[in-house]
Amino acid sequence: KVNGLEFAVADLSLAEAGRHQIRLAEHEMPGLMATRKEYAASKPLKGAKIAGSLHMTVQTAVLIETLVDLGAEVRWASCNIYSTQDEAAAAVVVGRNGTPDKPEGVPVFAWKGETLEEYWWCTDQIFRFDGEGPNMILDDGGDASMLVHKGVEFEAAGAVPEPSEEDSEEYRIVLDRLRKSLAEDSQRFTRIAANIRGVTEETTTGVLRLYEYAKSGELLFPAINVNDSVTKSKFDNKYGCRHSLIDGINRATDVLIGGKVAVVCGYGDVGKGCADALRGQGARVIVTEIDPICALQAAMDGYEVTVLEDVVDKADIFVTATGNFNIITAEHMSRMKHQAIVGNIGHFDNEIDVAGLEKIPGIKRVEIKPQVDEYVFPDGHSIILLSRGRLLNLGNATGHPSFVMSNSFTNQVLAQIELFTKPGEYDKQVYVLPKKLDEQVARLHLDALGVKLTKLTKEQANYIGVDVEGPYKPDHYRY
Numbered sequence: 001k002v003n004g005l006e007f008a009v010a011d012l013s014l015a016e017a018g019r020h021q022i023r024l025a026e027h028e029m030p031g032l033m034a035t036r037k038e039y040a041a042s043k044p045l046k047g048a049k050i051a052g053s054l055h056m057t058v059q060t061a062v063l064i065e066t067l068v069d070l071g072a073e074v075r076w077a078s079c080n081i082y083s084t085q086d087e088a089a090a091a092v093v094v095g096r097n098g099t100p101d102k103p104e105g106v107p108v109f110a111w112k113g114e115t116l117e118e119y120w121w122c123t124d125q126i127f128r129f130d131g132e133g134p135n136m137i138l139d140d141g142g143d144a145s146m147l148v149h150k151g152v153e154f155e156a157a158g159a160v161p162e163p164s165e166e167d168s169e170e171y172r173i174v175l176d177r178l179r180k181s182l183a184e185d186s187q188r189f190t191r192i193a194a195n196i197r198g199v200t201e202e203t204t205t206g207v208l209r210l211y212e213y214a215k216s217g218e219l220l221f222p223a224i225n226v227n228d229s230v231t232k233s234k235f236d237n238k239y240g241c242r243h244s245l246i247d248g249i250n251r252a253t254d255v256l257i258g259g260k261v262a263v264v265c266g267y268g269d270v271g272k273g274c275a276d277a278l279r280g281q282g283a284r285v286i287v288t289e290i291d292p293i294c295a296l297q298a299a300m301d302g303y304e305v306t307v308l309e310d311v312v313d314k315a316d317i318f319v320t321a322t323g324n325f326n327i328i329t330a331e332h333m334s335r336m337k338h339q340a341i342v343g344n345i346g347h348f349d350n351e352i353d354v355a356g357l358e359k360i361p362g363i364k365r366v367e368i369k370p371q372v373d374e375y376v377f378p379d380g381h382s383i384i385l386l387s388r389g390r391l392l393n394l395g396n397a398t399g400h401p402s403f404v405m406s407n408s409f410t411n412q413v414l415a416q417i418e419l420f421t422k423p424g425e426y427d428k429q430v431y432v433l434p435k436k437l438d439e440q441v442a443r444l445h446l447d448a449l450g451v452k453l454t455k456l457t458k459e460q461a462n463y464i465g466v467d468v469e470g471p472y473k474p475d476h477y478r479y
């Protein structure tokens with residue numbers, strides 16, 4: 001605690017470097033800046049206490065400061081152990097008018113390279129507003145929401161269960177964290193949950209968790225699925241990954257991608273961006289899919305579509321983008337070419353079976369540099385694993401660039417305003433933002449690209465059955 005401000009970041013002296021990057025990012029984030037301007041006077045988030053769990057990058061710094069400008073109090077953690085940009089975290093803590101000796105910004109609990117224990121400690125910290133909990137959650141991947149849901153479940157049971165044989169190391173750490181919380185205050189998360197007006201969730205994987213809670217009647221508060229705003233998943237997941245996948249591979253390995261054979265597992269929004277980027281570099285790209293529609297899309301986009309088993313010993317680069325688990329197994333990795341590059345861009349680290357890889361008798365891990373590991377098999381051949389199987393675009397690079405994140409985060413801010421200012425209007429279900437707002441987010445990003453939009457005439461609008469001012473498509477339209 002310095003100057004009355006709680007925080008845990010790597011080094012506050014990085015704040016100036018962070019502030020320069022934030023300043024440049026602001027220019028590239030017209031959606032967020034327009035939102036700041038629009039709501040500067042009315043401050044719709046006044047009274048909001050937002051617990052944020054989302055990659056602590058430069059772009060997220062612009063999001064946090066937008067929430068603050070709209071009146072919110074914020075506490076923040078990253079949603080991944082490797083994704084924090086330490087200079088951005090420092091700048092947010094120091095604030096726009098503070099100094100490293102006298103920080104005046106926002107409590108941030110995040111640094112690059114946390115252990116899993118530290119990660120869950122940081123996540124717990126975002127729920128510790130002065131004297132009480134938050135009344136909003138802003139989540140990416142659902143870890144913050146999961147902590148509250150599990151906390152409430154165990155408080156109702158009066159005890160945290162012992163981990164079972166199948167539980168992952170990470171889940172054991174979550175149980176430990178909740179055991180400590182329960183010992184400290186047996187109703188802590190129950191009270192927190194009762195005060196939460198809603199959660200806005202950033203990504204495919206987190207949204208999946210929320211729909212599961214809603215389906216089983218366990219969802220504790222209303223949720224807005226930000227991911228399925230068109231201006232989020234069809235832009236961030238696709239064009240964002242098209243940029244940051246290559247950035248991660250390049251910074252990690254600097255290997256020439258042109259001419260190589262690259263496999264992309266999953267041809268959803270993320271996979272489409274990844275395949276496009278690898279092809280753009282001149283790689284021969286092979287796609288794997290389980291969904292016949294996405295497989296057909298990949299084939300018509302000109303990719304070979306086959307099963308991993310057939311190409312595992314032929315490809316040079318492997319990228320998982322499925323949001324599923326056990327996509328690349330230890331056995332697959334043992335059959336790969338010498339120095340094949342293996343990385344994941346899906347939300348969680350179980351797409352590649354790293355735990356299984358590390359259990360292979362005689363396997364040796366050589367750290368080439370932070371977040372780049374060579375695994376040497378007993379026969380002498382090796383593979384290069386990026387970010388220990390965690391999102392490589394955030395672990396090995398700095399995630400998506402500002403312009404695309406401006407779209408995602410403008411949706412986040414609108415969703416926060418919606419749930420915070422309309423308590424009682426939403427049930428404990430998962431909602432998406434109305435299409436009108438989605439179109440508004442896109443509109444805010446046109447000028448910066450010099451886009452000239454054609455205006456519908458009244459007659460044309462009548463002819464296709466829409467309003468001149470939009471929305472221009474029915475909800476079932478897929479873009």
Ligand code: NAI
Binds near residue numbers: 237
């Ligand atoms: P999506 O649902 O659009 O695509 C996933 C695709 O994987 C689907 O087409 C599905 O059929 C396919 N798939 C599932 N199991 C498979 C298997 N065993 N083999 C081959 N394909 C399989 O989801 P989206 O939006 O593309 O997201 C994918 C993951 O990436 C999620 O975990 C999401 O949270 C994450 N994400 C990561 C970002 C990043 O910056 N790293 C950005 C956005 C999303």
